[in-house]
Amino acid sequence: xxxxxxxxxxxxxxxxxxxxxxxxxxxxxxxxxxxxxxxxxxxxxxxxxxxxxxxxxxxxxxxxxxxxxxxxxxxxxxxxxxxxxxxxxxxxxxxxxxxxxxxxxxxxxxxxxxxxxxxxxxxxxxxxxxxxxxxxxxxxxxxxxxxxxxxxxxxxxxxxxxxxxxxxxxxxxxxxxxxxxxxxxxxxxxxxxxxxxxxxxxxxxxxxxxxxxxxxxxxxxxxxxxxxxxxxxxxxxxxxxxxxxxxxxxxxxxxxxxxxxxxxxxxxxxxxxxxxxxxxxxxxxxxxxxxxxxxxxxxxxxxxxxxxxxxxxxxxxxxxxxxxxxxxxxxx
Amino acid sequence: xxxxxxxxxxxxxxxxxxxxxxxxxxxxxxxxxxxxxxxxxxxxxxxxxxxxxxxxxxxxxxxxxxxxxxxxxxxxxxxxxxxxxxxxxxxxxxxxxxxxxxxxxxxxxxxxxxxxxxxxxxxxxxxxxxxxxxxxxxxxxxxxxxxxxxxxxxxxxxxxxxxxxxxxxxxxxxxxxxxxxxxxxxxxxxxxxxxxxxxxxxxxxxxxxxxxxxxxxxxxxxxxxxxxxxxxxxxxxxxxxxxxxxxxxxxxxxxxxxxxxxxxxxxxxxxxxxxxxxxxxxxxxxxxxxxxxxxxxxxxxxxxxxxxxxxxxxxxxxxxxxxxxxxxxxxx
Amino acid sequence: xxxxxxxxxxxxxxxxxxxxxxxxxxxxxxxxxxxxxxxxxxxxxxxxxxxxxxxxxxxxxxxxxxxxxxxxxxxxxxxxxxxxxxxxxxxxxxxxxxxxxxxxxxxxxxxxxxxxxxxxxxxxxxxxxxxxxxxxxxxxxxxxxxxxxxxxxxxxxxxxxxxxxxxxxxxxxxxxxxxxxxxxxxxxxxxxxxxxxxxxxxxxxxxxxxxxxxxxxxxxxxxxxxxxxxxxxxxxxxxxxxxxxxxxxxxxxxxxxxxxxxxxxxxxxxxxxxxxxxxxxxxxxxxxxxxxxxxxxxxxxxxxxxxxxxxxxxxxxxxxxxxxxxxxxxxx
Numbered sequence: 001x002x003x004x005x006x007x008x009x010x011x012x013x014x015x016x017x018x019x020x021x022x023x024x025x026x027x028x029x030x031x032x033x034x035x036x037x038x039x040x041x042x043x044x045x046x047x048x049x050x051x052x053x054x055x056x057x058x059x060x061x062x063x064x065x066x067x068x069x070x071x072x073x074x075x076x077x078x079x080x081x082x083x084x085x086x087x088x089x090x091x092x093x094x095x096x097x098x099x100x101x102x103x104x105x106x107x108x109x110x111x112x113x114x115x116x117x118x119x120x121x122x123x124x125x126x127x128x129x130x131x132x133x134x135x136x137x138x139x140x141x142x143x144x145x146x147x148x149x150x151x152x153x154x155x156x157x158x159x160x161x162x163x164x165x166x167x168x169x170x171x172x173x174x175x176x177x178x179x180x181x182x183x184x185x186x187x188x189x190x191x192x193x194x195x196x197x198x199x200x201x202x203x204x205x206x207x208x209x210x211x212x213x214x215x216x217x218x219x220x221x222x223x224x225x226x227x228x229x230x231x232x233x234x235x236x237x238x239x240x241x242x243x244x245x246x247x248x249x250x251x252x253x254x255x256x257x258x259x260x261x262x263x264x265x266x267x268x269x270x271x272x273x274x275x276x277x278x279x280x281x282x283x284x285x286x287x288x289x290x291x292x293x294x295x296x297x298x299x300x301x302x303x304x305x306x307x308x309x310x311x312x313x314x315x316x317x318x319x320x321x322x323x324x325x326x327x328x329x330x331x332x
Numbered sequence: 333x334x335x336x337x338x339x340x341x342x343x344x345x346x347x348x349x350x351x352x353x354x355x356x357x358x359x360x361x362x363x364x365x366x367x368x369x370x371x372x373x374x375x376x377x378x379x380x381x382x383x384x385x386x387x388x389x390x391x392x393x394x395x396x397x398x399x400x401x402x403x404x405x406x407x408x409x410x411x412x413x414x415x416x417x418x419x420x421x422x423x424x425x426x427x428x429x430x431x432x433x434x435x436x437x438x439x440x441x442x443x444x445x446x447x448x449x450x451x452x453x454x455x456x457x458x459x460x461x462x463x464x465x466x467x468x469x470x471x472x473x474x475x476x477x478x479x480x481x482x483x484x485x486x487x488x489x490x491x492x493x494x495x496x497x498x499x500x501x502x503x504x505x506x507x508x509x510x511x512x513x514x515x516x517x518x519x520x521x522x523x524x525x526x527x528x529x530x531x532x533x534x535x536x537x538x539x540x541x542x543x544x545x546x547x548x549x550x551x552x553x554x555x556x557x558x559x560x561x562x563x564x565x566x567x568x569x570x571x572x573x574x575x576x577x578x579x580x581x582x583x584x585x586x587x588x589x590x591x592x593x594x595x596x597x598x599x600x601x602x603x604x605x606x607x608x609x610x611x612x613x614x615x616x617x618x619x620x621x622x623x624x625x626x627x628x629x630x631x632x633x634x635x636x637x638x639x640x641x642x643x644x645x646x647x648x649x650x651x652x653x654x655x656x657x658x659x660x661x662x663x664x
Numbered sequence: 665x666x667x668x669x670x671x672x673x674x675x676x677x678x679x680x681x682x683x684x685x686x687x688x689x690x691x692x693x694x695x696x697x698x699x700x701x702x703x704x705x706x707x708x709x710x711x712x713x714x715x716x717x718x719x720x721x722x723x724x725x726x727x728x729x730x731x732x733x734x735x736x737x738x739x740x741x742x743x744x745x746x747x748x749x750x751x752x753x754x755x756x757x758x759x760x761x762x763x764x765x766x767x768x769x770x771x772x773x774x775x776x777x778x779x780x781x782x783x784x785x786x787x788x789x790x791x792x793x794x795x796x797x798x799x800x801x802x803x804x805x806x807x808x809x810x811x812x813x814x815x816x817x818x819x820x821x822x823x824x825x826x827x828x829x830x831x832x833x834x835x836x837x838x839x840x841x842x843x844x845x846x847x848x849x850x851x852x853x854x855x856x857x858x859x860x861x862x863x864x865x866x867x868x869x870x871x872x873x874x875x876x877x878x879x880x881x882x883x884x885x886x887x888x889x890x891x892x893x894x895x896x897x898x899x900x901x902x903x904x905x906x907x908x909x910x911x912x913x914x915x916x917x918x919x920x921x922x923x924x925x926x927x928x929x930x931x932x933x934x935x936x937x938x939x940x941x942x943x944x945x946x947x948x949x950x951x952x953x954x955x956x957x958x959x960x961x962x963x964x965x966x967x968x969x970x971x972x973x974x975x976x977x978x979x980x981x982x983x984x985x986x987x988x989x990x991x992x993x994x995x996x
Binding site: 035036038040064066068072073074075078082083084085086087090091092094095096098099100102103104 | 693695707710711712713715716717719720723724726728731733736841955956957958959960961965968969975976979980983
Binding site: 029031043046047048049051052053055056059060062064067069072177291292293294295296297301304305311312315316319 | 367368370372396398400404405406407410414415416417418419422423424426427428430431432434435436
């Protein structure tokens with residue numbers, strides 16, 4: 001394994017092997033496994049879990065990390081090919097990425113969707129460009145439509161608490177003041193399908209996941225014995241659910257159109273998860289969310305603070321699975 | 333010891349034991365004592381000494397640190413309970429604190445007073461809330477009315493240079509363009525009282541320390557054999573002083589009222605420590621200040637640059653005593 | 665060696681010894697050489713290579729680093745002597761530097777030219793003041809007219825690819841939206857002269873390097889057998905060149921006058937390096953640049969992306985030579 005960019009790059013058995021390694025490293029720490037190794041972390045967007053968990057994961061394996069956040073003590077970076085750089089950006093990623101990679105043994109890159117051109121974002125145009133500049137092991141710390149570390153942590157979390165592999169997994173759109181990228185919903189629906197679950201995407205009109213994202217998940221489901229469907233019918237979706245995975249995302253019908261997106265979501269404030277959402281679910285149904293979560297907008301306090309929520313465990317497992325990813329990338 | 337939040341939580345002998353450990357670690361470094369341990373540092377307010385000294389303290393014991401500064405590459409954090417989070421803050425401390433704690437072996441939190449509601453700040457409402465969310469060893473890196481690491485460093489500094497335990501300790505209000513929090517004056521008056529000193533709080537009208545702060549210091553003095561008093565009479569206060577501890581703080585008479593505070597301090601520019609302040613003091617009287625200090629506003633250049641100043645040693649001792657705190661929290 | 669502030673502080677043989685150590689550390693890593701050592705890095709200006717390469721250099725030798733960036737989670741710093749500090753800056757470097765130095769085994773400081781008073785900048789007034797406050801091994805991470813780490817990395821890079829010691833080195837002014845400091849051109853012309861090269865400074869009218877910079881380079885050339893000249897004649901300068909070192913700098917005729925500088929450079933957009941610049945150069949002529957570089961303003965895409973460019977190797981060598989500097993400063 002020399003890149004960790006998308007779970008779809010690996011056969012299901014290799015993902016399960018990674019999860020097994022994560023569990024073993026948790027039980028039997030190897031505090032010197034990556035001694036002398038340096039991980040570069042390039043953040044073009046804000047972060048809390050990713051920023052802290054990658055550093056701590058590396059440190060718990062004996063390695064170290066260098067964080068670079070353009071605009072925060074570091075130059076603004078240009079990403080456009082062929083740009084005449086007479087504006088605010090002092091440096092191009094064509095220099096910045098290979099230079100950082102040259103100082104490190106592996107490089108993590110976080111770069112959200114530009115959010116204007118759906119086809120470009122679905123094709124991971126920007127992240128692929130960054131990846132093409134890096135000749136070291138590379139980690140996707142969230143790209144336009146991918147967040148494989150979150151997906152792997154969520155898979156691990158469901159394994160830990162015994163969510164059935166054939167269980168019902170409902171990815172539900174939830175409210176947010178503005179449209180967010182598709183990375184987590186895209187990765188989540190694919191991950192749950194790859195795990196073999198009955199995946200239902202629940203979302204209002206105008207927020208259907210793009211067909212290439214759904215098709216990729218369906219292919220994973222076909223291989224694993226799971227299924228993928230979508231609906232606007234909340235009652236039907238939630239009935240019998242083992243997991244309600246709450247996530248905010250932008251209108252895909254009006255991708256890149258902030259005003260149309262705002263009009264569409266203005267009337268959707270009841271898409272805030274309440275305990276009542278669980279009334280027809282499996283009795284052990286849990287709430288998942290990748291965080292950060294806006295309390296009382298996306299999920300109500302009483303759900304986040306109640307026994308159904310496993311969001312803190314998901315976040316902790318970011319560190320756990322990333323230790324396995326780093327181990328595989330840097331030790332094989 | 334599993335928390336370091338307030339010197340008042342410990343009997344005097346335990347504080348002296350910590351100081352002894354600090355001295356031993358300084359003389360006999362233990363560069364691997366905390367190997368493999370990760371310290372999380374959450375900064376909701378700016379810092380220099382705390383930021384640098386906690387990292388270096390951890391590193392000098394073989395451990396590592398992860399710094400999180402909301403708004404600097406990380407989400408803005410919400411702290412209000414029950415908030416409907418449709419504003420600028422993307423994440424609530426109810427998630428952020430347990431998540432960070434889960435990645436670390438100990439967590440330091442810096443969170444200044446809100447500065448509006450004196451009763452809430454005196455009760456450490458915000459810091460207690462943060463503390464309640466953390467299930468790992470916790471360090472107060474400055475709260476509304478507490479800065480125990482500074483207090484411990486100052487105690488250690490006085491021991492080092494032989495300031496008598498029964499000596500006269502004058503905490504003097506000094507000028508600043510605007511009102512600052514009460515954390516350092518509150519911790520300092522308590523620390524000096526706990527050390528057994530004759531503590532005098534010298535301040536202009538309108539800047540008396542709140543009664544609960546004075547009462548806590550008086551109780552410490554009663555137990556240690558020291559005393560605590562306050563005055564507006566500079567000459568009387570400074571006569572025979574062994575220490576002049578300069579500190580800026582806000583008007584407590586007009587707590588939270590920025591304009592009234594500004595009117596009150598407008599005429600107080602002579603509260604800038606000069607060599608003349610030492611004329612009737614003990615010949616060996618020293619100047620202390622927690623830093624950062626505004627030169628020629630709070631303390632004159634010639635005092636800071638002269639032989640009376642021990643402010644750099646105080647700052648260095650932040651690292652020294654924090655090594656002892658980290659050792660006790662993480663090794664017992 | 666207890667300071668690394670200017671290549672001119674060392675005899676040529678000592679610089680070559682440092683380069684030899686850099687090569688040996690690259691071939692035979694010493695991952696524990698600086699175990700337990702802490703490097704402080706104080707950045708008063710933005711950085712990418714310096715920020716990442718000093719951390720990774722330290723880590724690859726087993727040490728650790730603490731980064732302080734005033735204004736980024738840390739107080740703004742005052743540098744003026746005698747200032748009455750009632751403005752935005754909360755702390756003076758007279759406290760900040762000795763305090764940071766006290767936590768560390770060595771300190772790096774980055775502090776660009778103020779860019780108003782040429783004589784003050786040429787005299788390194790600000791950096792010398794910072795240096796006078798630091799009682800630990802000190803590294804110049806770029807000052808008003810010095811960038812010795814870049815110079816050392818560039819020397820090492822030329823050695824690696826076999827650029828003749830007597831080769832022709834053309835430092836060429838290139839375009840930029842605004843005037844930049846003189847640190848890199850000053851260090852570069854001196855380094856190439858010290859290496860023994862035939863150094864030509866090519867620049868438009870109004871951008872001559874100040875006489876003290878040229879004189880310092882001429883003295884180095886006299887000692888090494890090289891030469892230093894300057895011209896506005898591009899064709900003559902580039903003929904037979906082994907290296908074209910592109911660099912942006914401000915108008916020295918109108919130093920500190922932003923508007924006059926802007927008027928002068930408005931018509932100089934053809935000072936963007938193109939492949940045609942190499943037509944009469946040595947066939948193996950390479951392009952060097954310290955980065956960050958503004959593509960298609962200072963250097964054209966096709967040159968940076970072509971085989972002549974060695975800018976990424978120069979940046980990588982920052983880490984390599986800094987390992988040698990850190991080793992000498994901290995191990996002798």
